[in-house]
Amino acid sequence: MSNLQFLTTFKGIADLTTHTSSIPSPGPSQVLVKIHAVSLNYRDIEVIQGQYGHHKSLGDQNSGDAEGLVPCSDMSGEIIKVGDGVQEWKVGDQVLSTFIQGHVAGEIKEEDMSTGLGLPLTGVLQQYRLFPAHALVRKPAYLTHIEGCTLPIAAVTAWNAFHCVQPLKSGDRVLLQGTGGVSIAAAQIAKASGARVILVSGSPEKIERAVQDIGIDISINYKETPNWDEKVLEITGGRGVDHILEVTGQSTLEKSFSCIRFGGQISCIGYVSGKGPTDGQYNLNVLALRRGVTIKGILVGGRDMFEDMLRAYETNKIKPIVDRVVGFDKEEVTSAFEYVKQGGHYGKVVIKVA
Numbered sequence: 001m002s003n004l005q006f007l008t009t010f011k012g013i014a015d016l017t018t019h020t021s022s023i024p025s026p027g028p029s030q031v032l033v034k035i036h037a038v039s040l041n042y043r044d045i046e047v048i049q050g051q052y053g054h055h056k057s058l059g060d061q062n063s064g065d066a067e068g069l070v071p072c073s074d075m076s077g078e079i080i081k082v083g084d085g086v087q088e089w090k091v092g093d094q095v096l097s098t099f100i101q102g103h104v105a106g107e108i109k110e111e112d113m114s115t116g117l118g119l120p121l122t123g124v125l126q127q128y129r130l131f132p133a134h135a136l137v138r139k140p141a142y143l144t145h146i147e148g149c150t151l152p153i154a155a156v157t158a159w160n161a162f163h164c165v166q167p168l169k170s171g172d173r174v175l176l177q178g179t180g181g182v183s184i185a186a187a188q189i190a191k192a193s194g195a196r197v198i199l200v201s202g203s204p205e206k207i208e209r210a211v212q213d214i215g216i217d218i219s220i221n222y223k224e225t226p227n228w229d230e231k232v233l234e235i236t237g238g239r240g241v242d243h244i245l246e247v248t249g250q251s252t253l254e255k256s257f258s259c260i261r262f263g264g265q266i267s268c269i270g271y272v273s274g275k276g277p278t279d280g281q282y283n284l285n286v287l288a289l290r291r292g293v294t295i296k297g298i299l300v301g302g303r304d305m306f307e308d309m310l311r312a313y314e315t316n317k318i319k320p321i322v323d324r325v326v327g328f329d330k331e332e333v334t335s336a337f338e339y340v341k342q343g344g345h346y347g348k349v350v351i352k353v354a
Helices: 042-048 110-115 151-163 181-192 204-214 228-235 253-259 284-290 303-316 330-342
Strands: 003-007 017-021 030-039 074-082 094-097 128-132 136-138 173-177 196-201 218-221 241-246 260-268 294-297 322-326 348-352
Touching: 042 330, 074 128, 074 151, 094 151, 136 303, 151 181, 151 241, 151 260, 151 303, 173 181, 181 196, 181 204, 181 241, 181 303, 196 204, 196 228, 204 218, 218 228, 228 253, 241 253, 253 260, 253 284, 322 330, 330 348
Parallel strands: 173 196, 173 241, 196 218, 241 260, 260 294, 322 348
Antiparallel strands: 003 017, 030 074, 030 128, 030 348, 074 094, 094 136
């Protein structure tokens, strides 16, 4: 038996290659996992294109393989071997990866960033991988591997945003942008918490799906209503919303500040509109002070948050939304990355490995 891996040399999706290696054996405090499914994140696109360099602690590290780095971080699989000293796991346990392997509990520290899967550590787009025993969580039995692999980044990020600074309460109003993995997971978590969800999207078809699948309360098509922040204030009687998950960045941040309630929270998660400076200048201090806003950058979350979130998922039997499942061959894998890069997905895109 051998281990089929996908490798990137950070030159783009078209340059992804495959490589066969031997299956490793677990050392002390390690387990060997057979990977069943991997989900894709926008971060994976940036890594493959050599654009994920905004955390200093990452440096220019790679996996140590001459051929390149195995990308991706989010997987669901089954433990097939257990190393010496491992007490919490046994062969046959079904598990999910944690993104930052060293972030077990509490606030993330700079040194934790050097333990991220799929850069700088070797990732999960392969058939088998060794994991430290502390770097996994148990997959809920009601979820399939296809569903479970969608959770490590997108859902934990949303959970962190909603529960770890200003905890989300029943009746709170939440504003979400778009229908990617984080926004869809956030909508499901918010509805399970009794919150009201306002979704801003430019796709009538995706809005309709979100209404049917999740029960979105109010939707705004930003193509029809470019000043959507004014519409949010109108809907909320001038008060604004309690929570905003800011996934777009430079093109929407000023509007988010405009329609957050006094004392509300903006969680900065992504930058799909770009990382560069804005054409217009605005003073972040003034924007934050105008409505007494809490603004926080969310770097996913630790294992403790993941486990808390999974308990909520089990209680509410939340089923992650999967847009597309592809096979574990080069043509299908590269098409999946291209699909995520184009931003046309609704929920998560998954690669079925086994």
